[in-house]
Amino acid sequence: MAPKTGADTAGVPAETQMLLLEKTGNGVEDTVYALMLPVLDGDFRASLQGSPENELQFCFESGDPDVQTMDAVDAVFVNSGDNPFKLMKESIKILSKIKGTFSHIESKETPANLDWFGWCTWDAFYKAVNPVGIEEGLQSLREGGAPPRFLIIDDGWQQIVNEFKEVDGALLEETVFAERLVDLKENDKFRGEACKNLGDLVKKIKETHGVKYVYAWHALLGYWGGVCTSSDVMEKYNPKLVYPVQSPGDVANLRDVAMDSLEKYGVGIIDPEKIYEFYNDQHSYLSSVGVDGVKVDVQNVMETLGHGFGGRVALTRKYQHALEESIARNFKGNNLICCMSHSSDHIYSALKSAVARASEDFMPREPTLQTLHIANVAFNSLLLGEIFIPDWDMFQSKHETAEFHGAARALSGGGVYVR
Template identity: 85%
Template sequence: MSVASPHHRSTVMPTPRQQMMAQLEHGSLLVGGRELLARAPPNVTLRPAGVADAEAAPGTAFLGARAAEPSSRHVFSVGTLASGWRWMSLFRFKIWWMAPATGAGAAAVPAETQMLLLESRDEAGSAAAEGSAVYALMLPVLDGDFRASLQGSPQNELQFCFESGDPDVQTMEAVDAVFINSGDNPFKLMKESIKLLSKIKGTFRHIEDKEIPANLDWFGWCTWDAFYKAVNPAGIEEGIQSLHEGGAPPRFLIIDDGWQETVDEFKEVDETLREQTVFAQRLIDLKENHKFRGETCKNLGNLVKKIKEKHGVKFVYMWHALLGYWGGVLATSDAMKKYNPKLAYPVQSPGNVANLRDIAIDSLEKFGVGIIDPDKIYEFYNDQHSYLSSVGVDGVKVDVQNVLETLVHGFGGRVAVTRKYQHALEDSIAQNFKRNNLICCMSHNSDSIFSALKSAVARASEDFMPREPTLQTLHIGYVAFNSILLGEIFIPDWDMFLSKHETAEFHGAARALSGGGVYVSDKPGVHDFSVLKKLVLPDGSILRARYAGRPTRDCLFNDPVMDGKSLLKIWNLNNSSGVIGAFNCQGAGQWVWPVKDIAYVPTSINITDHLSPSDVESLDEIAGDNWSGETAVYAFNSCSLSRLQKHQNLEVSLSTMACEIYTISPIKKCSVYYTRFSAKPFSSHLWD
């Protein structure tokens, strides 16, 4: 196919295969038969995603670029976005976490964008209707020892940043920096792209190729919001017992931060800096601290044995940081010397600094981190996990992961060091716990995401913060959108919530259709069992949806938090039905970027929107053969039942912080005398 410049189109009709191919000629990048980028500089390169792979997916390619001189960090322009495209970005707004942004034009693409999904609509027809839109995916990836991210420029150019994080690791060329693909279904596009990319790169796997931890199918309790760092054995027993007595027995327990032996080296610091030193404390031993060694609780093993035998807990996870603790390990500790630790000071990428600062990383920049020698990191994990396993612990939640990218000077760069730590962690989990019992947390950099060979569960958002009323709706928005990418590589973890809280129904409904685990962090005796019993069966199990809960197709390019008109709709599949959750996130909070001096005043906004059975992607999977497209739609809160064809709409009206859950059941006509719903009855639970 001959591709002319943006100002002159060839009259030669392309073949269907040629139309699918990504092509770069005369500064114009075409994907899916449409121009995506214009005025690309001559140093920009495009190559197919491997000869064999290109046969299976002809639209896939890698963008790269060449520089005049070697450097550890390059910023390459790839041109301007062609007209007619709108985009949704997943970018790191903090060093630890991603969040969504939407827009049109390249200038507004945030720094640290790790996924850019674009949509080009036909002039006629709805963008949400099947076949009326082309979707393009731009996925900055890992290329050798370098990591790519996208960003816009004031000149309205789209750029990719290409960096190693180590001044000694340099290059002149990015070859496979940005993966490109296109299609007519954004969810299939994402899944097929991640599967193909995992085969090409070989450094991570798709979620379907991983072992799923068994604890996800059981209700859990986490100690964090119940006790924070004051967690203790008596409180743990009390919390488990109170949930059990109320009819929501936790079978999965996370003993969060507060159990380890740490030291505060900064007791004499100025009082104004005390809050910062909390994050600079360091690990001095692998065993539990004094709170878990006494008369009533002899040791950690004694506690684990007791809560399993007495309270029926099946899985116990312990919290630790990737580097041992927030401030790493104490280099002078007798127990830590064998791991060759040294004190290092974080150096952030300019992309991180361009977005939101974080108090934890600010603290570590001031007080340093005790980092373990990468050649000793498996030994450290193996020692820690073998001890925990020996006392009956089943797995770990590993936090503060992205700090590692800032500590790689002299170690070979961020990609190499992250991969070494990640694979050592995964190997230790497999060796000591025998199951893939790991939750990754504060780990949203692409270095970690695209190094996850075995890790199957990852937190998908910033923390649930019960004391921050304006962050509740943001939490739901974060996770739903982040799951578009993360849900292809991990089971997204939506974090804990509180069952007795003004937002409990809102959060509970979101967890129920999330496809991930369900766990709370209630204080002992402070529970709302009317909420919990909608989520938890009497034996402590939960009914988990089939996929990661993600926004419906017509929500992908909307702002469900601040545009004043859009509901957030999240879809999923169950064994015999589809499910849609409609959430009004408007008026209750605002995105925390860009930082503004204007005080935000929450307001109540009533939003009227619509939903359709066609919002449930892949509904055909559970409808089976001979389905006419007719469905029964049941609204859980209003107890209303409607009969709709697949593409018919149902009006939805919700006030701020309200939600409604709809079960979409395909109706199958087996004979002229018998009609049945292909779904189970509701009983007392939100979803089957």
């Protein structure tokens, strides 16, 4: 999700999820704002878009050819006021009461880790994250005078398989996003001389390095490519291989390499009737070894999987609410970070989720994107900040723009952590 400004409706991009109009008068006191929020209506979701004829259109879709309607009764919420911030807050509160499918941020429990400086392992290791490296990283930050009290063990700790590697080695790079989860426990890197298991590592870093909160990363479907349908561990969740279908609105804005890969090679999806059991099993294990919460990524894939499941809205809501119930049961303090969750399906299904990433990743190798990143998260937070505490993403402490990013995050009201 990214902001755009303009003076005519023809320039409104496809998949617009918030439209704020400003009408100026002779003075500031004469300025009036109109807010349009395309929302969820039953099993359908709406979005706005401009036309070449300079008309404002709304797109109404279910994501399942078998779920159709001729009626759109409550698809777009409209309100007006003289202060855009008050207007947004008031509108989201009204909308949450009308819909009942999501909650305003003021009614949600705030995770305690947001009060502490943190470190995420992603940039330091990518998928090569390991116990020795984690301890060395924590020690380095301590020696630098910035001991993290919050740690995210990012992608790289799970047991996954690339089922295409055995077929053709040349496919390995192309199918990296189609790798699938085979087990709920940690991989062999976290079982050896450095530590006996994940629980041993978590206990050690809390006692030795003073870390208060440890989160583990996983995708909404387990891993990027879902779960391995032939795995004995996953069999109980009735998984099956499905192929995502991207909507015209999505591809009109951006072709995404991850989604293109999944569209070609498929996703191992868990039976919606078994998804709570899956989350509960995963989270109860993590909790039993001392993990305090989770960062749940790749949530956008749900908007492409609605066909055959009653539509994208129904499927997303089933998964989202199951996730939230599992978090409440297994972790203290609503310890969940939602990531890649900007579709209205997720936004307006978030009853308990209190933290969500507010933009694209921080990209250290793209010098022109540093100020753009901050502009994006600031504008996106106008909407997201009424439903979640916006997470402005981690940043690199040695980056040439580190002070700029650090100051921005200090003002964001969200977490401050480096990678």
